[in-house]
Amino acid sequence: METETTSLSAKYLPHHHFIERHSIIIGAETEAIPSALGELETMDDPIIARLIALRELPRRVLNWKPETAPQLEKLHSARTKRR
Numbered sequence: 001m002e003t004e005t006t007s008l009s010a011k012y013l014p015h016h017h018f019i020e021r022h023s024i025i026i027g028a029e030t031e032a033i034p035s036a037l038g039e040l041e042t043m044d045d046p047i048i049a050r051l052i053a054l055r056e057l058p059r060r061v062l063n064w065k066p067e068t069a070p071q072l073e074k075l076h077s078a079r080t081k082r083r
Contacts, residue, residue, distance in 0.1 A: 026033060042048045 028036065043052070
């Protein structure tokens with residue numbers, strides 16, 4: 001039985017015509033990469049910090065705090081405590 005959702009997806013996305021694969025050469029030993037990723041502080045990246053601030057802007061402007069909102073504050077406080 002075809003639902004409205006499947007008919008819409010079939011209408012607008014009937015078949016994919018290509019597959020993309022991305023790669024990058026990293027100048028490091030294979031064993032060093034997982035630990036380097038574990039040490040990555042995403043909030044230290046100015047672009048990521050601005051994007052997260054932009055994402056939080058409506059909540060801050062509206063002073064809206066649903067039950068799920070404190071997750072970002074917990075992440076930020078955990079990051080601050082580590083320093």
